[in-house]
Amino acid sequence: MYSEKVMDHFMHPRNVGVIEDANGVGQVGNMKCGDIMKIYLKIENDVIVDVKFQTFGCAAAVATSSMATELIKGKSVQDALKLTNTAVVEALDELPPVKMHCSVLAEEAVKSALADYYRRQGIDPVPIVGCAGDCDVCHTDHGHGEENE
Amino acid sequence: MYSEKVMDHFMHPRNVGVIEDANGVGQVGNMKCGDIMKIYLKIENDVIVDVKFQTFGCAAAVATSSMATELIKGKSVQDALKLTNTAVVEALDELPPVKMHCSVLAEEAVKSALADYYRRQGIDPVPIVGCAGDCDVCHTDHGHGEENE
Amino acid sequence: MEKKDFSAYVYADNAATTRLSETALEAMLPYLTTYYGNPSSLYSFSHESRKAISNARADVAAVLNADPAEIIFTSGGTESDNMAVVGAAKANAAKGKHLITTTIEHHALLHTMKQLEKEGYSVTYVPVDGEGTVDVEALKAAVRPDTTLISVMMANNEVGTIQPIAEIGEFARSKGILFHTDAVQAAGHIPIDVKAMNVDMLSISGHKFHGPKGVGVLYLRKGVRITPLLQGGGQERGRRSGTENVAGIVGLAAALKEASAEMEKETARLKSLVKRLDEGILQIPYARKTGHPTNRLPGLASYVIEYIEGESMVLHLDMRGIAASTGSACSTGSLDPSHVLMAMGIPHEVAHGSLRISLGKYNTDADIEKILTELPEVVALLRRMSPVWPGNK
């Protein structure tokens, strides 16, 4: 079902944890949906010098969170803003169609943390970051997959 | 499918053949139906001293012919008239439901031969023997059996 | 690609499917090799396969307290369910087009009902209580003059709750309404008596009791007429056409007979394994059992573990050599978690953490110990990385 890369990032997630003195924190998803991602950024001179995450969710949620943090670590804020869910999926080789929303959530979690970073600096994030975290992915229809027994 | 007795009478039919000097001969069924039975009787002093048959048809047709001849051999004409298809079936242990018409045909073949015997003696057989051989068994509905492949 | 070695693997998902028993496999092999004749053929070679089916039919009938002529072999539980519901609905369409079922049926039942709704039937879905027991009073109240069928599963596949089938059967019979029960999870695990239970139709699937996959049974009471689902060569007395899966049928019967013979002993053994499991698992904070506390399948243990997402839990257990399952949304590819847990009133966020451990004849004490070693570690690990676990920060 999952690619080896997904399983690797799920079993050995990179950058798990909390940054106590983060200056950008974002959380998306909710318990009802079954996925919550929280991302902590430590940004210095517009560069992401540290990133951590906490995720409640399925293997794809964990793996996309992990990969998303890897992809933005050490990058400039401008580059991080360009992160797309497709880039996350590609970096993980592939994701089952019914799990694509997890990559969307990961993108949104990063954006939400970046928005928080802007907000803390007194900058309105909306024109820069756009919608982040309120895109209601929980209610998208993901098609009819196969079910157990 | 068939009982051992049916298979025995099919593989080793009793009384197959022709009686050249028969004084009662009856034939029922037709090629279209797939069953034809012909019975030859040699009757002396109202006793069936010899009986032979020829049958074109399935195993049940052969076996019921064979058993019917066994059941009337040496019997009086009066007793032979009492032969029923049920008696033939019982003597063969059992017959598949779709093959019951063969036992009816065997009963009719005997009656047809007996009718011929009466006719040759100038006696109208109908009041004695009843309908024989014209009962149109070919067009009875035998229900829906299992089919091959 | 190298095949993984599963010799030390703890298979604890027997409600999903089971390992074929040696007895069943032995019974099947002659019909996969030597006696391959088509059961419908005339010649003696085919007597062997025909006799095998007829013996299997008698064996299954004996287990259910049915008549051999009432046993129809199908391709599995799904076909049996579809055949019963669609067949009864169609055959009685002139009489009425209202059907009754429950909210916790298997999708083989529910999706079939949904399809019938599209075709002009109306369906009442009777609710269940918090333990998964159907509301019999609501069911009785749902009956209308045009009700032609009631279908209630015998035991639920997710939480193991056993339904009051005999009570519903008696009611349905008294109302002259056909009664079907999906006994796919029940057969081979709890006693079934179609006569005592007043059942008209009953579905079974071979692979749920250590028989083969791809073969099932529909019990159809004498005198009950339904429209066949599969038309053709007239096999199974015209009720289910198609060349018979001889080996599968023989395997199903052998496994069912074996499970029946072992049932009493197995039930006691499984119950004690589950007891030990419960003791261990319920020590995990925010873990609790789902389904009926006592009136349940002996080998099926179902839980919800809060602040845990089921798919992650199952995959971590797998990496540690344990097969279990979850009704989490993520595991099904839909966004809602199990309709069964929802119907029982368990909130979404809790239902995501459902865990089903279902034991069978090949599970041992050691399996339980392994689960009790690994599961708490997996739960702790997942909670440690959770943004919502109250224990963090």
Next chain:
Amino acid sequence: MEKKDFSAYVYADNAATTRLSETALEAMLPYLTTYYGNPSSLYSFSHESRKAISNARADVAAVLNADPAEIIFTSGGTESDNMAVVGAAKANAAKGKHLITTTIEHHALLHTMKQLEKEGYSVTYVPVDGEGTVDVEALKAAVRPDTTLISVMMANNEVGTIQPIAEIGEFARSKGILFHTDAVQAAGHIPIDVKAMNVDMLSISGHKFHGPKGVGVLYLRKGVRITPLLQGGGQERGRRSGTENVAGIVGLAAALKEASAEMEKETARLKSLVKRLDEGILQIPYARKTGHPTNRLPGLASYVIEYIEGESMVLHLDMRGIAASTGSACSTGSLDPSHVLMAMGIPHEVAHGSLRISLGKYNTDADIEKILTELPEVVALLRRMSPVWPGNK
């Protein structure tokens, strides 16, 4: 009861069913023993069975020149036929309710059509000529604006005649009408190319080419939507629910792949066996071949032998250690002989004497010699006791 010894038996009824090939059995066994996981489950143990199905799907697709996503596994030819016809009829009911088929289809097709007629569809049954070839002009003429489906079998199971499928496929495609072909007797015996033949749906049954019983395939062309016959857990991408018969699916694919690889060699071998058979059998007075003289399945030899009733002939052959079949009325439990022979214009009285000898990969020269020794004796014996054989008196 003692089992009869069939080691010297000549099995010549391969159109009824076939012996499972060693290759297929070998391929199946791991999935009947070690790798029993439910293909839908999450954990790695189930990857083995999931992968097995996916490989089987790819193998079947390759043989048919199809895409793996176009292959749906079913419980056999009957289910595939029912699913195709009912599914297409229902899915297109808004467009029209007229269906076209032929008079010589298998009952899995014909009885399904009859059922649809009861449900308000209208069906045209296109006739065949004396050799069993469908009248393509009549078929074309039968098309109406409300025609939604044409179903014509690829090769007939009683007389072996092969139909002009590519020609009909091209016509159907040009008219925008769905085209289904029952390839149950064809698959594994003659080349099939769903693309070149413009086929939308195609049915296959495992046990007709040395694969297992109780498993089949429906090829469903990409983009064609039909209403599923079995609703439930959503297996086979929602098109055919029910826990997969993993071993059966693997066995079917292995057998089909093997038959494909051996086809060229086997065809030549079977043709020469049939040639020898023809030479011998046609020496029997009043015996002649049925079906198309050349455009026919390589291993299927069909005859009528006048003044002989088929069931008696088949049972006598059986006693002499030979399995063959007949379309005689008596063999089917109905009063009319084979609808196929009737449709070909063969009179009742002649059709009763039909004989089908169908050869497969396990038949040898010695088998043919045995048939040619025994059959004339059986015919003579039966004619000797016949009241109508012209040779008597």
